[in-house]
Amino acid sequence: MRLQLTIPHDKTIKKSIQITGSKSETNRSLLLQALFPNLKIENLSNSDDGEVMQQGLKKTSGEVDIHHAGTAMRFLTGYFASQEGKEVILTGSQRMQERPIKILVEALRELGADIEYVANEGYPPIKIKGKKLTKSKVSLPANISSQYISSLLLIAPSLENGLELELVGKITSVPYIKMTLALLEQIGVGTSFEGNHIKVNPKESVDDTTLVVESDWSSASYFYSIAALSNVGAEIQLSSYKSNSLQGDSVMAKIYEDFGVTTSFSDNTITLTKVSDDIASHVEYDLSNAPDTAQTIAVTCLGLGIGGHLTGLHTLPIKETDRLAALKTELTKLGAQVEIDAESLTLQPTTDIKPNIAIDTYNDHRMAMAFAPLALCTTILVNDAGVVSKSYPDFWEDLTALGIGVQEV
Ligand SMILES: O=C(O)C1=C[C@@H](OP(=O)(O)O)[C@@H](O)[C@H](O)C1
Ligand SMILES: C=C(OP(=O)(O)O)C(=O)O
Numbered sequence: 410m411r412l413q414l415t416i417p418h419d420k421t422i423k424k425s426i427q428i429t430g431s432k433s434e435t436n437r438s439l440l441l442q443a444l445f446p447n448l449k450i451e452n453l454s455n456s457d458d459g460e461v462m463q464q465g466l467k468k469t470s471g472e473v474d475i476h477h478a479g480t481a482m483r484f485l486t487g488y489f490a491s492q493e494g495k496e497v498i499l500t501g502s503q504r505m506q507e508r509p510i511k512i513l514v515e516a517l518r519e520l521g522a523d524i525e526y527v528a529n530e531g532y533p534p535i536k537i538k539g540k541k542l543t544k545s546k547v548s549l550p551a552n553i554s555s556q557y558i559s560s561l562l563l564i565a566p567s568l569e570n571g572l573e574l575e576l577v578g579k580i581t582s583v584p585y586i587k588m589t590l591a592l593l594e595q596i597g598v599g600t601s602f603e604g605n606h607i608k609v610n611p612k613e614s615v616d617d618t619t620l621v622v623e624s625d626w627s628s629a630s631y632f633y634s635i636a637a638l639s640n641v642g643a644e645i646q647l648s649s650y651k652s653n654s655l656q657g658d659s660v661m662a663k664i665y666e667d668f669g670v671t672t673s674f675s676d677n678t679i680t681l682t683k684v685s686d687d688i689a690s691h692v693e694y695d696l697s698n699a700p701d702t703a704q705t706i707a708v709t710c711l712g713l714g715i716g717g718h719l720t721g722l723h724t725l726p727i728k729e730t731d732r733l734a735a736l737k738t739e740l741t742k743l744g745a746q747v748e749i750d751a752e753s754l755t756l757q758p759t760t761d762i763k764p765n766i767a768i769d770t771y772n773d774h775r776m777a778m779a780f781a782p783l784a785l786c787t788t789i790l791v792n793d794a795g796v797v798s799k800s801y802p803d804f805w806e807d808l809t810a811l812g813i814g815v816q817e818v
Pocket of ligand 2: 477478479480481701728729775800
């Protein structure tokens with residue numbers, strides 16, 4: 410499906426949107442619920458990634474295909490490895506078979522797991538024969554993906570002696586590790602995280618608890634971008650959010666102040682208001698704690714005609730696509746001057762955005778959603794627009810509700 414997006418008649422957008430639950434919190438909560446069935450969950454994500462996680466957790470044998478979902482791949486690896494009597498082949502999309510999993514597999518094997526590679530060493534698909542894991546200490550590199558660490562932490566309370574992790578190297582995507590620990594704490598599991606050591610206590614059962622998933626801040630990021638590119642006075646309300654979020658991407662509220670957008674919290678709603686056009690001509694951010702916002706911010710900079718230097722992007726090449734390369738290609742098509750290296754992206758200020766450019770999305774939901782706000786500046790096309798369902802199936806409907814023209818062409 411190719412969509413053409415056109416400028417809204419009124420660029421002083423005023424609208425309220427209900428956003429689905431965080432996919433990160435959803436997939437953690439679902440795994441915890443599989444371990445402790447008396448847990449209840451509210452505001453689950455309606456994303457494909459949440460759906461494949463729910464389906465995967467129901468399996469006890471055969472093939473489990475998690476498509477493009479990194480969290481499901483990593484979290485289910487730990488889960489099935491620790492489930493005595495279950496035996497599955499865990500696989501995913503072509504791209505998932507190129508996303509590394511060796512660090513997690515090796516850590517689990519050290520704990521006693523039985524996991525074999527079906528095709529290529531270090532990559533899915535993997536054959537997992539569930540076992541009782543008896544060891545309780547392991548060290549693993551922490552600079553490639555925090556999902557390996559979260560996977561181990563999520564099963565930790567179910568291990569007879571809990572788990573102690575030693576994290577080696579610079580820890581990346583730290584807020585996601587803290588989110589995992591916070592959810593464990595919410596269900597009464599004792600945890601500690603000091604320096605490069607994490608400890609999780611064992612827990613046989615938990616009290617009846619309802620985990621209320623906050624809506625997705627990565628999804629909110631696109632509305633921050635839209636607000637930034639709107640006229641002063643634009644106001645977008647999003648729900649259901651918490652002022653004490655577990656999601657690192659809630660840093661959007663702070664970052665977008667630099668782009669003239671303020672955020673106010675009231676009950677469970679945030680109001681994004683475009684208050685000023687008086688913004689810096691160049692911005693710099695280290696996004697190692699919020700890697701999923703990099704595409705959004707880069708495109709906002711292009712739309713505002715300002716320069717940007719984004720660092721901490723070393724994990725982007727192993728996500729749904731090589732996001733650094735994809736960003737460079739697509740921003741360049743729009744007329745931008747972009748340089749990338751292994752962990753950063755530099756964008757020169759550009760005032761002329763080429764109209765009617767078709768953005769390729771590379772099976773990456775965030776490529777589609779990050780470029781969409783440029784519809785506030787010019788007509789733009791998005792190829793394979795259905796990719797958004799990975800995290801935000803209602804994205805195009807919600808964009809239409811804002812008054813942006815969304816038409817299949
Ligand atoms: O744990 C999680 O829910 C996630 C962790 C991050 O991945 P990395 O730790 O691989 O950077 C993030 O990019 C992903 O969208 C979700
Ligand atoms: C990186 C992402 O997802 P995952 O790693 O869970 O596939 C994302 O949603 O941006």
